[in-house]
Structure formats: C-alpha cells, structure tokens
Amino acid sequence: MAANDTTSLPIIDFAKIVGPSISHSPEVIEESEKEKKKLFDAFVNVGFVYLANHSIPDFARDNLFAHAKKFFALPESEKAKVETGESKAFHGWFSPTRTSGDKRHADLKEAFDVGKDDDPTRPNQWPADWPEFRDDMNFFFEKCHEVHLVLLQALAQQVGIDEHFFDPHVAARDHFFRVIYYPETSRAAFKDRLRASAHTDYGTLTLLFNDNSGGLQVRKSDGTYIDAPPIPGCAIINVGDLLARWFNDKLISTEHRVVEPEPKPDANGNIPDIVPARYAIAWFGHPNRDALVDPIDACCTPENPKKYAPVYAGQHVVERLAYLHKKGQNTTEWSDEMQRDKNQSTAAATPTIAVASS
Ligand SMILES: O=C(O)CCC(=O)C(=O)O
Numbered sequence: 228m229a230a231n232d233t234t235s236l237p238i239i240d241f242a243k244i245v246g247p248s249i250s251h252s253p254e255v256i257e258e259s260e261k262e263k264k265k266l267f268d269a270f271v272n273v274g275f276v277y278l279a280n281h282s283i284p285d286f287a288r289d290n291l292f293a294h295a296k297k298f299f300a301l302p303e304s305e306k307a308k309v310e311t312g313e314s315k316a317f318h319g320w321f322s323p324t325r326t327s328g329d330k331r332h333a334d335l336k337e338a339f340d341v342g343k344d345d346d347p348t349r350p351n352q353w354p355a356d357w358p359e360f361r362d363d364m365n366f367f368f369e370k371c372h373e374v375h376l377v378l379l380q381a382l383a384q385q386v387g388i389d390e391h392f393f394d395p396h397v398a399a400r401d402h403f404f405r406v407i408y409y410p411e412t413s414r415a416a417f418k419d420r421l422r423a424s425a426h427t428d429y430g431t432l433t434l435l436f437n438d439n440s441g442g443l444q445v446r447k448s449d450g451t452y453i454d455a456p457p458i459p460g461c462a463i464i465n466v467g468d469l470l471a472r473w474f475n476d477k478l479i480s481t482e483h484r485v486v487e488p489e490p491k492p493d494a495n496g497n498i499p500d501i502v503p504a505r506y507a508i509a510w511f512g513h514p515n516r517d518a519l520v521d522p523i524d525a526c527c528t529p530e531n532p533k534k535y536a537p538v539y540a541g542q543h544v545v546e547r548l549a550y551l552h553k554k555g556q557n558t559t560e561w562s563d564e565m566q567r568d569k570n571q572s573t574a575a576a577t578p579t580i581a582v583a584s585s
C-alpha cells in the first residue's frame with residue numbers, strides 16, 4: 228500500500244484527543260472529536276502521522292537513547308552474550324550479520340529487541356549489571372502500550388464500533404519493541420545498501436522515535452517517496468498490516484524505508500563523506516497472538532467488500548514471513564520471527580482458518 232498524493236505527513240495533537248479525560252467542556256469534546264477524525268483520515272490517506280504531545284516523557288526517550296549509545300558501543304563479545312537467536316531467547320542483541328542472507332544488500336543496522344518482560348515463551352535477555360537499562364525499557368514499553376490503546380479506541384469509534392473493541396485483543400501485550408542503531412558509515416555505502424530497506428510493519432500501530440539524523444521516507448501511491456524528517460517533540464505513528472486488514476484496507480499500511488540523510492555541508496561548504504550514526508526507537512504494537520483478525524463488518528460495504536478471511540494474528544505473521552522468504556527477501560530476523568510465531572500459533576491450538584492471499 229502507498230500513501231496518496233501528499234508532500235508531508237499530517238500532525239495530530241494527542242493532547243486534544245485525550246482532552247475529555249481532563250475536561251468535559253463542549254469545546255474540549257468537540258476538539259477531541261475533530262482530532263480523532265483527522266487521525267482516522269490520515270490513516271486512510273497516508274497511513275502515517277506525526278503525533279505531537281504524545282504524553283511519553285522526553286526523559287524516558289532520552290534515557291533509552293543514552294542506554295542505546297552505551298550498549299551498541301560495547302565490544303562485540305559483550306553484546307554477543309545477549310544475542311538473539313533460536314538457541315537462546317528470541318529477544319536481545321540483533322547483530323549486523325543477522326540482517327540478511329544477501330550481505331551485499333543487508334540493512335546497515337543492528338538492534339536490541341525486547342518483548343513484554345514477563346513472557347515465559349519469549350523471554351527477554353538483558354545486559355548484566357545494568358538494572359536501569361531493563362527498567363527504562365520496560366517503562367517505555369508500557370507507556371507506548373497506553374498511547375497505542377488510546378489511538379486504537381479513537382479509530383474504533385470512527386467506524387462506529389465500540390471504542391473498546393480492540394482493548395481485549397491487545398491486552399496480552401504481545402508487542403515487539405526495538406532500539407535500532409545505524410552505525411556511522413560513508414555516503415558511498417548507500418550505493419548498494421540502505422539503513423532500512425522498504426517494508427511495511429506487520430502489527431497494529433508502530434510508534435517511532437527518531438534522533439535528529441533524518442533519512443526516513445514514506446512511499447506515495449505513485450511509487451515516489453516523501454521525506455519524514457524528525458519534528459522535535461513528535462513521535463511518528465504508522466499503521467501495520469494487521470490493523471489495515473482488520474479495517475478491510477480502509478486504513479493503509481504504507482511502505483517506508485531509511486535512506487542516506489540529506490547531506491549537510493561543513494563550514495567550508497564541503498559535503499563530508501562520513502554519515503554520522505543514527506538511533507531510533509521502534510515500538511511495534513501487535514494483537515494478542517491468539518486474536519482473530521476478521522475484517523470489521525462496518526468496513527465491509529458493497530463498494531469495499533470483505534477482502535480477507537479471518538486469521539489468527541500469530542498465524543498471519545508466519546504466512547507473511549513465508550511469503551517474504553519465497554520472494555528471497557528473507558533475513559535471519561525473519562526466520563527467527565517465523566519459528567517463534569509458528570511455535571506460538573501451534574501452542575494456541577485453535578482451529579485452522581484459511582488465510583486469504585493478499
Ligand atoms: O529507523 C527508522 O526511522 C524506521 C525504522 C523502521 O521502519 C522499522 O524498524 O520498522
């Protein structure tokens with residue numbers, strides 16, 4: 228899916244959306260309704276927004292960036308102690324060599340991955356003797372869950388269903404949370420590789436917090452990309468595949484990527500060949516693995532008939548990854564994820580439901 232014709236992402240004010248939790252004045256309620264509609268329309272047309280006043284404290288984000296700088300600067304031997312992989316846990320350090328089967332086009336990145344911290348089936352791994360790292364990640368994880376829940380409530384309301392429709396379907400907190408490090412590199416490196424190649428996210432909503440480096444781009448319906456530079460104080464939120472499917476593609480899950488940032492000339496007007504490191508925090512909201520994602524009736528009309536059979540969220544991830552494998556876009560990350568979700572959906576032991584091809 229691709230964003231319709233647009234030159235920049237809409238800005239949504241989260242404080243307006245939640246205003247009625249503080250004041251019941253008619254003006255505040257009206258502002259909230261308007262903002263929710265703006266959010267919904269943006270997800271219909273673009274699939275991406277900036278979220279201002281998102282309520283996640285700056286210190287929480289800054290702490291994570293500080294931990295990330297320290298963690299990714301550790302010697303490989305230290306990071307390897309918490310490396311992600313089937314034989315250990317499925318969370319932890321995602322090394323640069325795990326990015327792709329085809330090294331020439333591998334993403335220029337490494338990451339640290341976390342899930343909810345009390346999941347026995349997918350335990351987190353934490354660096355030793357660093358309790359703040361764990362506490363700060365868990366705090367951020369929970370804050371993102373709360374914001375994402377409010378946004379899901381707003382979206383449900385916009386299609387006329389119970390605003391708490393999604394609440395039980397995300398209550399298990401089966402989200403995926405990642406701090407990403409794109410190391411310093413050269414401009415030439417971008418000839419063959421990107422920092423993150425074009426993809427859609429596959430959950431409900433992604434909450435993205437970038438440093439000031441730039442480079443994120445969002446695909447338009449004509450195939451060209453628009454820049455989504457960081458705006459101070461704003462998070463970037465985008466729709467994932469499963470939420471789009473739940474809304475029968477009324478909301479769109481838009482492709483995006485991270486490319487070479489806009490060159491900044493030095494004091495002499497020269498463009499340095501070195502591209503500084505970039506950090507990002509990506510929190511991927513996911514339905515419970517055993518949630519049945521069935522296009523909402525209110526989004527299925529004669530003009531937009533139901534496009535998808537119901538699918539269990541965990542199973543969908545497996546199907547999606549199998550498709551990517553077939554296309555040769557597999558990465559080691561995908562196969563980890565795939566194994567993990569296969570285990571999970573088998574464990575859920577629910578009747579098999581056919582997946583509509585998309
Ligand atoms: O680093 C970014 O700005 C985007 C990362 C991203 O899209 C992802 O990890 O899914």
Ligand SMILES: [Fe+2]
Pocket residue numbers: 426427428433483
């Ligand atoms: Fe993404």
